[in-house]
Amino acid sequence: MSETARRxxxxxxxxxxxxxxxxxxxxxxxxxxSPVWLDIPRALSFPLARAALLDGAEARILQEVGFAGFDAVAATEQGGIAIAAMLAERFHLPFATVRRRAQGFGADAHVEGALRPGARALLVSDVTTDGRSKARYVRALRAAGAEVTHVFVLFKYAVFDRLVTEVEDIGAKLFALxxxxxxxxxxAARxxxxxxxLxxxxxxxxxxxxxxxxxxxLAAPDPAWRS
Structure with a gap:
């Protein structure tokens, strides 16, 4: 376990x-x-916790994607907006939000904000369980003309990975703190x-x-889950 993951x-x-x-x-x-639910936005209410999470996220993103690997930050709606907006401010990059359902018309109907054609967008969210919704957001960004090769979340459940790999299947890498x-x-230790x-x-x-x-x-994934 890395020090960032432990923190x-x-x-x-x-x-x-x-x-x-x-x-x-x-x-x-x-x-x-599931017996558990993660209310990660709650952590952002605590200034010290918020600062530590942002520091960890910034370092992890730069380690994984590189200093020149992206030129925009996109947030998933709801849980991703706050953390993505704060990271965009730290990186001094454009910021946009991706909606689960279209809010307008045209190729960018799912995107709120300005993303230039060909922008290399880092998709940011708070948590992922099975990755399916993140894959939909990636597709929406690509339909709007952005390039998306990385998805960052503060927390990844990592219990469905043996069956659910849709983000990787569409050519993006999902990583977490x-x-x-x-x-x-x-x-357990504490x-x-x-x-x-527990x-x-x-x-x-x-x-x-x-x-x-x-x-x-459900006992197993719905056979139509990829549709």
């Missing part, structure tokens, strides 16, 4: 962003049930989460589809 895990735990509710599971838009592999050891709930979280991570099926969610 990110600490922030999520300290600011109460990890909501564990195995007795009343959360259901993702995919239909999969931290995953559950970073949070679990930190939570006794930051209730033992029973055990349920571990069980879900080990086999998310079996856990989902046992708690009222």
């Amino acid at each position: 990110t895990a600490q922030i999520l735990l300290d600011t109460g962003c990890i909501l564990l509710r195995p007795e009343r599971p959360f259901v993702f838009s995919s239909g999969w049930a 931290a995953t559950w592999d970073d949070v679990l050891p930190e939570a 006794a930051a989460l209730p033992d029973g709930a 055990a349920e979280l571990r069980a879900w991570i080990a086999d998310p589809f079996a856990w989902s099926a046992a708690h009222g969610g």
Whole structure:
């Protein structure tokens, strides 16, 4: 675990962003049930946490993409807007928002803001579970004339990767500050989460589809999930 990943895990735990509710599971838009939900925008309410996350994000992005690898920052709607706007300010680059559903007409109907044709846009969001929505945002940016080869999120669930690879399938690389592999050891070392709930979280991570099926969610991805 890198120091940045450890610090990110600490922030999520300290600011109460990890909501564990195995007795009343959360259901993702995919239909999969989960014992956990991440409220990452909550962390941005704390100035020290916000600064640390931005520092980590800036360093991770430059490490992964390079200083000359992008010339615009695009945010996914809702959770991605705040962090992407602050990063665009740090990088002194244009900023735009990508909507899940078209808000206008033409090729850029999904994009709010000005992106020049051929702009190399870094797509930024707060969290990703299975990556499907991020792939849709990438397609929308490309339809508007931008180039997109990297997607950055503060947190990646990294439990559906063996089946869900759509972002990679369309030629973009998704990377993050931290995953559950970073949070679990930190939570255990600090006794930051209730033992029973933590055990349920571990069980879900080990086999998310079996856990989902046992708690009222889908047992496996819908065969039409790529459509």
